[in-house]
Structures are given as structure tokens and as C-alpha cells.
Amino acid sequence: MKLTLEIWRQAGPTQEGHFETVQVDDASEQMSILELLDHVNEGYIERGEEPFAFASDCREGICGTCGLTVNGRPHGPGQNTPACQQRLFNFTDGQTIKLEPFRSAAYPVIKDMIVDRAALDHVMEQGGYVSMDAGTAPDADTLHVNHETSEYSLDHAACIGCGACVAACPNGAAHLFTGAKLVHLSLMPLGKEERGRRARNMVDDLEANFGHCSLYGECADVCPAGVPLTAVSAVTRERARAAFRGKDD
Amino acid sequence: MTLRNPDREAVAHGHITNEPIRQKPGVPSWVLKLIMAVTGLLFALFVVGHMAGNLKLYLPAEGGDEALDEYGAFLRSMGEPLFPHEGALWIIRAVLLVAIIAHIYGAFALTARSKASRGKFRRSNLMGGLDSFATKSMLVTGIVLLLFIIFHLLDLTLGVQPIAPGDFAEGAVKANMIATFSRWPVTIVYVIAMCFLFLHLTHGIRLAASDLGITGAKWRQTFLILAYVIPAVVCIGNIVMPLSVALGLVS
Ligand code: HEM
Ligand code: SF4
Ligand code: FES
Numbered sequence: 176m177k178l179t180l181e182i183w184r185q186a187g188p189t190q191e192g193h194f195e196t197v198q199v200d201d202a203s204e205q206m207s208i209l210e211l212l213d214h215v216n217e218g219y220i221e222r223g224e225e226p227f228a229f230a231s232d233c234r235e236g237i238c239g240t241c242g243l244t245v246n247g248r249p250h251g252p253g254q255n256t257p258a259c260q261q262r263l264f265n266f267t268d269g270q271t272i273k274l275e276p277f278r279s280a281a282y283p284v285i286k287d288m289i290v291d292r293a294a295l296d297h298v299m300e301q302g303g304y305v306s307m308d309a310g311t312a313p314d315a316d317t318l319h320v321n322h323e324t325s326e327y328s329l330d331h332a333a334c335i336g337c338g339a340c341v342a343a344c345p346n347g348a349a350h351l352f353t354g355a356k357l358v359h360l361s362l363m364p365l366g367k368e369e370r371g372r373r374a375r376n377m378v379d380d381l382e383a384n385f386g387h388c389s390l391y392g393e394c395a396d397v398c399p400a401g402v403p404l405t406a407v408s409a410v411t412r413e414r415a416r417a418a419f420r421g422k423d424d
Numbered sequence: 425m426t427l428r429n430p431d432r433e434a435v436a437h438g439h440i441t442n443e444p445i446r447q448k449p450g451v452p453s454w455v456l457k458l459i460m461a462v463t464g465l466l467f468a469l470f471v472v473g474h475m476a477g478n479l480k481l482y483l484p485a486e487g488g489d490e491a492l493d494e495y496g497a498f499l500r501s502m503g504e505p506l507f508p509h510e511g512a513l514w515i516i517r518a519v520l521l522v523a524i525i526a527h528i529y530g531a532f533a534l535t536a537r538s539k540a541s542r543g544k545f546r547r548s549n550l551m552g553g554l555d556s557f558a559t560k561s562m563l564v565t566g567i568v569l570l571l572f573i574i575f576h577l578l579d580l581t582l583g584v585q586p587i588a589p590g591d592f593a594e595g596a597v598k599a600n601m602i603a604t605f606s607r608w609p610v611t612i613v614y615v616i617a618m619c620f621l622f623l624h625l626t627h628g629i630r631l632a633a634s635d636l637g638i639t640g641a642k643w644r645q646t647f648l649i650l651a652y653v654i655p656a657v658v659c660i661g662n663i664v665m666p667l668s669v670a671l672g673l674v675s
Contacts, residue, residue, distance in 0.1 A: 188440050188441075275545075280445055280540060281543075291441075343547070345560070347541030347543065348541070378454060379452070382453045383445065384445045388635075389538075389631065390627070390634050392555075405634075407634060408639050409637070410454065411458060414452075415454065415458060
């Protein structure tokens with residue numbers, strides 16, 4: 176299939192970027208968007224030119240490394256699918272595809288389509304973990320978590336940290352990412368102990384870089400982990416709970 | 425995003441920058457969101473009550489007094505003798521005034537923060553549909569509502585010319601309403617404003633449910649239904665009144 180690509184070029188964090196137009200005549204429908212970029216890059220490398228930089232690792236939708244904006248939509252047209260899993264059959268022959276980095280003021284561009292998502296790490300560093308020494312695995316049945324709770328918690332633990340939710344949000348909010356972690360840990364016996372402190376620290380840090388939630392719902396539509404949209408409610412609720420309760424748990 | 429200055433300290437630690445987009449704001453965003461949700465729902469309750477009261481336009485006059493005028497007199501005297509004359513009414517007005525100032529402050533402060541967080545590349549290619557449109561236009565529909573509130577107060581509360589009808593008389597609620605809606609341009613302003621109210625409220629109620637932390641499937645469903653029913657009822661009720669007057673069905 177023939178495609179016209181407009182690909183973002185940006186030499187470094189302090190340079191302005193621009194789109195570079197590339198014609199591809201021999202793309203196949205089975206290629207993923209990343210494989211299409213690999214294919215384009217091979218041509219550049221053969222000609223001794225600078226290939227396009229983009230991030231990827233597992234290429235099977237589990238690591239959260241890949242991520243670019245495809246025709247204005249993070250990861251691409253498919254719902255709840257990471258860029259590495261988006262195939263070209265979603266596009267028509269002769270179509271123009273615009274490829275650019277995840278867009279957010281909190282994501283400075285490192286090079287071309289690679290962005291620095293450290294602002295998300297920063298939120299996670301404030302409490303996205305259990306800080307007590309949990310020791311070795313306990314005997315079975317000593318910690319009681321019912322099936323429904325553990326499934327609900329796991330749905331929120333599924334976040335792979337790709338950061339697409341932020342790029343999808345017209346407000347540049349990271350509520351899906353942060354809310355997912357708050358829900359996930361607040362339901363587990365050890366995570367519960369730090370529920371209040373975690374909410375206070377993570378949400379305060381979140382607000383230094385990210386916007387507010389207007390419930391566009393775009394985040395949950397692109398999220399490759401399928402984190403439910405209700406996760407965003409946890410941000411305000413858990414932070415308010417911590418403020419009223421004034422305790423660590 | 426393109427950075428203006430390279431942050432060498434951050435680069436040495438494997439980051440591009442350590443500079444947060446904003447310093448800790450005076451009022452945190454989560455507090456502003458809670459304030460917006462509570463004040464927004466308060467307005468939602470208010471517009472329902474306001475519409476229900478005004479439907480007395482259609483009740484027959486009792487003993488020479490128009491039902492609507494009697495209702496107007498009740499609003500002034502309610503709460504007596506605990507409160508002085510018009511006391512309860514002024515308390516409600518003061519609460520609504522404080523609420524609208526807080527709601528508007530929240531709207532502008534949050535929008536400014538989010539614009540800064542998003543940066544210069546705006547999101548395009550949104551999902552689309554009614555709710556997506558309503559979400560996108562919250563600030564616009566809100567500003568239109570504010571302008572409408574001012575217009576409405578000048579028209580039927582304060583009776584300021586030339587917005588109010590020429591023969592405006594304090595306390596003659598029904599006569600004022602008929603006089604004002606006998607002017608087609610005014611009727612059209614009210615009808616259009618109600619469409620904006622529908623858009624603002626349909627998304628607003630759902631948003632408030634989310635901001636207040638309502639995540640259970642049944643409550644979520646309830647709010648989803650309320651988010652269509654409340655705005656629809658308010659909107660239809662408030663459109664029927666001016667239209668029926670303009671079409672000469674009420675005299
Ligand atoms: C009759 C008048 C009004 C009603 C019934 C109303 C109702 C609501 C409700 C229920 C919400 C959801 C609250 C939340 O959870 O954030 C909301 C949000 C909002 N309102 Fe209003 N409002 C009114 C007037 C206004 C005015 C005058 C403005 C602006 C000048 C405004 C701007 C906004 C904005 C921008 C939001 C969205 C906040 C966000 O994106 O999170 N509203 N409104
Ligand atoms: S919530 Fe979803 S979109 Fe956001 S970072 Fe996690 S996996 Fe990515
Ligand atoms: S490369 Fe690992 S999720 Fe796409």
C-alpha cells in the first residue's frame with residue numbers, strides 16, 4: 176500500500192521541530208506503525224542519512240515504552256491499543272499519516288518522536304509503591320482479599336505507564352495514570368496503610384505539571400491497558416479524603 | 425514541547441528538565457474542582473426550583489390575585505417571622521452570588537492551568553459526539569450563561585430599561601413576564617440561552633458526579649440518566665413559558 180507520511184523531526188530539546196514528508200510505496204497492511212517507521216528508517220540508513228528517532232522496546236504491548244501521536248490521536252486510531260500493536264489495515268491506500276511525539280507541556284522532546292516522561296515518574300516517586308518491608312510471601316489465606324476486590328485492584332494495576340492518557344487529554348491531565356495507582360494500592364492490605372499519605376503526596380505533585388479533569392474520556396479510549404475512566408475520580412476523592420482524615424492511612 | 429533553556433543539572437541525571445510547570449498554586453486544583461462541582465450542582469438545583477416556581481404562570485388566579493404574583497410575594501415573605509421581610513430571599517441571593525463567583529474563578533483558573541499543562545500543541549481528532557462537544561464548550565456555554573443571567577436579572581428582577589419591558593412594575597410578576605415575552609427578540613434570547621444551559625448542565629452533572637468520587641456502577645448510571653433528564657426538563661419547561669406567551673396562549 177502507498178502512504179504519505181508526515182514525520183516529526185526535532186534535533187533536540189531546545190530546537191524547534193518540523194514535519195518531514197516521506198512517500199512509502201511498499202507498505203503492507205500487516206505492518207505495525209513502528210514497523211513502518213523501521214522500514215522508512217532503513218532507507219534513510221542506506222542513504223547515509225539520519226533516521227527518525229522513536230521509542231520502543233517489547234513491541235508486544237506490555238512495556239509502555241512506545242508512544243507517538245498518529246493523526247492527532249496518541250498511539251493511533253485503534254481503541255486501547257499501544258502504537259506497537261496498531262497495524263496499517265486501519266488506514267486506507269493513499270492516505271496521509273501524521274506522526275509526531277506525544278504532545279504535552281510536561282513531556283519535553285528529547286529527539287524527533289522521543290519524549291521525556293519523567294514528570295510521570297516523579298508522581299510515582301511520591302507514593303506509587305508500598306514503603307514498608309513486606310517480608311517474604313505470607314502463608315496462603317493469612318491475608319484476606321476477596322476475588323472482586325482483587326480483580327478491581329488488578330484492573331487498575333494494569334497501567335503500563337506509557338503516558339498516552341496525558342497526550343490524549345486536551346487539558347494535559349494525568350488523572351487516569353495517577354488515579355489508577357491510587358485505586359490499585361488503596362485496595363490492597365499493605366497499600367491501604369499509606370492510602371492517605373500516598374494520595375496527598377501524589378496528587379500535590381501531579382498538580383505541579385498536569386492539568387485538571389474535564390471528563391473528556393479520551394484517556395480511557397486510548398489507554399492500552401484499558402484502565403477504566405472511573406479511575407480519574409479517585410484523584411479528587413482520595414485527595415479530599417486524605418485532607419479531611421489527616422492521617423497516613 | 426520545545427524547551428527554551430537546556431537544564432544541565434537535569435540532563436546530568438538523565439532528565440531533560442526538573443523544572444515543574446507551575447509552583448504550588450494558592451488554591452489546589454482538586455479543591456477548585458470540588459468547589460465547581462458543589463456550586464454547579466447547587467445551580468442545577470436552583471434552576472429546577474426556579475422553573476417549577478415559574479410554572480405557576482399557568483395556574484388560574486385565585487381571588488383576584490394571579491398565582492404567579494402570589495408566589496412572588498411568598499418568595500419575599502418566606503421565612504418570616506424568623507427572618508425579616510425579604511431576609512430569606514436575600515440569604516439565597518447571597519449564597520448564589522458567592523457560588524457563582526467561586527464557580528467562575530474556578531473555571532478560569534483551571535482552564536489557565538490546563539492550557540499551560542497541555543502546551544502549544546492542542547489536541548485534535550477528538551472522539552466527537554454530543555458529550556465531546558459539550559465538554560469542549562463548557563467555558564463558552566458558561567460565559568453565555570453568565571451573560572444571560574445578567575440579562576435576565578436586568579429584565580425581570582431589576583426592570584432596567586431598555587432591556588425590561590416599558591411598563592415593568594415591581595411585584596407584577598405575571599404582567600412583566602407577558603410584557604417581556606411579547607417581544608420576539610427577547611423570547612429568542614431566552615430560548616437560545618436554554619439550549620446553552622442544556623449543553624452546560626448535561627456535561628456538568630456527569631462531571632460533578634466524577635469529581636465527587638462517584639464510581640459505583642449504579643450511582644454512575646443514575647447520574648448518567650439525571651444528566652439528561654434534569655437539563656431536558658429545565659430546558660423544556662423554561663422554553664415553553666416564553667414561547668406560549670409569545671404565541672399569545674397566555675394572557
Ligand atoms: C446557571 C448557571 C450554571 C450552572 C447550572 C452550572 C453548572 C455546572 C456544573 C454542574 C458543572 C460541573 C462541575 C464540575 O464538576 O467541575 C460546571 C462546570 C463548569 N462550569 Fe458551570 N454552571 C453555571 C454557570 C457557569 C458560568 C457562568 C461559567 C463561566 C463563566 C461556568 C463555567 C464552567 C466550566 C468551564 C466548567 C467545567 C469545569 C471543568 O472543565 O472541569 N459555569 N458547571
Ligand atoms: S493509564 Fe493507560 S494510557 Fe495512562 S499511562 Fe497507564 S497505560 Fe498508559
Ligand atoms: S513497545 Fe512495549 S508497549 Fe509498545
